[in-house]
Amino acid sequence: MSDYSTVLPHIVVVTTGSAGDLFPFLRLGLGLRERGHAVTVLAPLMHEALVRQAGLAFHPLPADPAVLEDPDLWHPRRGFGVVWRAMRPGMEAMQAFVAALPREQPCVLLVHPLAVAHADLCRADRPGLRIVAGYLAPSNLRTVHDLPVLGPFPIPGWMPLKVRRWLWNMVEATAINPVVVPELNAARKAQGRAPIASYMDEMYGAPDLSVTLFPEWFGARQPDWPAPLLCADFPLYDPHAHASIAPALLQFMHAGSAPIIVTHGTANLHAARFFASALAAAERLGRRIVFLTAHRAQVPASLPPTAFWQDYCPLAALLPDAAALVHHGGIGTTAVALRAGTPQLVVPMAYDQFDNGARVAALHAGLTLKAERATTRTLADALQRLLQSPEIHVGCAAVKERMAGGGALDGVMDVISKTVSKTGKI
Incomplete structure (x- = not known):
């Protein structure tokens, strides 16, 4: 023995x-x-x-x-x-x-x-x-x-x-x-x-x-x-921490103004309406947009030149060149965005997501919008406030510095x- x-x-x-x-x-x-x-x-x-x-x-x-x-x-x-x-x-x-x-x-x-x-x-x-x-x-x-x-x-x-x-x-x-x-x-x-x-x-x-x-x-x-x-x-853990950005996505990222990144969780198979509203909101604001989801069928079938779909890309690699991140409020995604100093629009649906979003807002690192209210108009209005807010810019920088300290x-x-x-x- x-x-x-x-x-x-x-x-x-x-x-x-x-x-x-x-x-x-x-x-x-x-x-x-x-x-x-x-x-x-x-x-x-x-x-x-x-x-x-x-x-x-x-x-x-x-x-x-x-x-x-x-x-x-x-x-x-x-x-x-x-x-x-x-x-x-x-x-x-x-x-x-x-x-x-x-x-x-x-x-x-x-x-x-x-x-x-x-x-x-x-x-x-x-x-x-x-x-x-x-x-x-x-x-x-x-x-x-x-x-x-x-x-x-x-x-x-x-x-x-x-x-x-x-x-x-x-x-x-x-x-x-x-x-x-x-x-x-x-x-x-x-x-x-x-x-x-x-x-x-x-x-x-x-x-x-x-x-x-x-x-x-x-x-x-x-x-x-x-x-x-x-x-x-x-x-924080990324299974593909050293993965490079796919060439087509990298080309899109550098082909114009910093895009808005939109994702809604690896387990969410019910985000089609949300993604459609997000695309319409980005078009209303004249913004470029990237959808990150493994489920292509949820993304609008026909995307304009200002939009791009990718099944996966490490957020840590993508966020430094992004204007904002729109996401569900999962704690992992929230933490990665805080580390990158990227403004967040949290669109929570359940579980810890509401509380995480409230804490992001309290840190002046982003805004929240309940999923049932996420229409084209409300998403566009929230993104406009997010991108134009000096307070959120300062808050994101402060959180990024705090996380960089270990x-x-x-x-x-x-x-x-x-x-x-x-x-x-x-």
């Missing part, structure tokens, strides 16, 4: 969702492997190539790509239920994978927030297993203090804390607990454990350690966030490695 007493813990990274959910965890996995840990990534099967390209061990989690076709995936209230039902087979596969690991080998689950509750089920069957939760965006963490929006609804600063707490309780009681608590309690009962009443209490209370995957200047530590908590930085990610990974390598509870 192998002697595991001097072996660093095996880090099992568990994530779900789109490439935007995967990339931060790949960055962490690579950093922890550099620190001597064995790292295995459990992610939906569709991400296998990306994980293997990064050089990390991969174990597939079953996922039905048909979920991307469900229009409710991007509904601000019904989307959570779609995601939860879609990830259930993957979470069962995670439990089977962990159960099959050598019992003597120390193991740490580094998990996406949506995998925390199932990680806790794994720990009940494997005492000594530790859980580290990585929170991708500030809105992943419930708080009544720093709350610019609650879903799509703005929360005024004067609103009393007790009213904010009541609002959170209503969201959980009506949109979250009915979806997940019965299922989790059935699993807990099978383990001989007491039921839970609140999914969010379980998600925040179960980890041995929580880590924010964004800097404190973007989302400051709040008194009602879980403890112990490490505040890190954006773990962050706390490497130091936090050192702390994570040292902490999870100790014996006993974190």
